[in-house]
Amino acid sequence: MQTGLSKLKLYVYHMHQDDPAKCTASKLVRARMLKPIAKAGMISKKSLVLNPSAAEILTKQDSKHIKNGLVVIDCSWKRAEEVFVRKFKGIGRRLPLLLAANPTNYGHLYTLSSVEALSAALVILGFSEEAERLLSQFKWGTTFLELNAEPLKEYSEAKESEAIAIIEKEYFPYSR
Numbered sequence: 001m002q003t004g005l006s007k008l009k010l011y012v013y014h015m016h017q018d019d020p021a022k023c024t025a026s027k028l029v030r031a032r033m034l035k036p037i038a039k040a041g042m043i044s045k046k047s048l049v050l051n052p053s054a055a056e057i058l059t060k061q062d063s064k065h066i067k068n069g070l071v072v073i074d075c076s077w078k079r080a081e082e083v084f085v086r087k088f089k090g091i092g093r094r095l096p097l098l099l100a101a102n103p104t105n106y107g108h109l110y111t112l113s114s115v116e117a118l119s120a121a122l123v124i125l126g127f128s129e130e131a132e133r134l135l136s137q138f139k140w141g142t143t144f145l146e147l148n149a150e151p152l153k154e155y156s157e158a159k160e161s162e163a164i165a166i167i168e169k170e171y172f173p174y175s176r
Helices: 023-030 060-068 077-083 115-127 128-135 143-148 149-157 161-171
Strands: 010-014 035-037 048-052 070-074 090-094
Touching: 010 023, 023 115, 023 161, 048 060, 048 115, 060 090, 060 115, 070 115, 115 143, 115 149, 128 143, 143 149, 149 161
Parallel strands: 010 035, 010 070, 048 070, 048 090
Antiparallel strands: none
């Protein structure tokens, strides 16, 4: 299996809706850990696209698509409904439920920062070390992994989306 962030193709389609000083995607771009995509049309149709409105849940089986890139759509959660009604090219997957650890949305479901979303996807796909490297750029980064250690472990071991849906209900019974 590939290791190292340099071998992974991690991208952001930036909507520029958040405070740039607090934007985790911008910080990762500056650190050259994430490559920006200038226009939505430039997203590869073969890449995995993290989309909270996608019908299918990201599973370990999606790791076969990682070679084509992993894309996060960086937008404000206040405008997410309008952003994610549009169709983005690529293989859309939603993340299973997790708790945010970022200072703005600590402890909330559904409101992960871009680095949290990318890191969760990487853990589920079998790239835990790479996830830790991304999160190491933020003081609160390791807190995300600690806060979600058990569900992330189970999500990464699940073989199919139905199993992940069951795990979600076990950890977060009053959501969705």
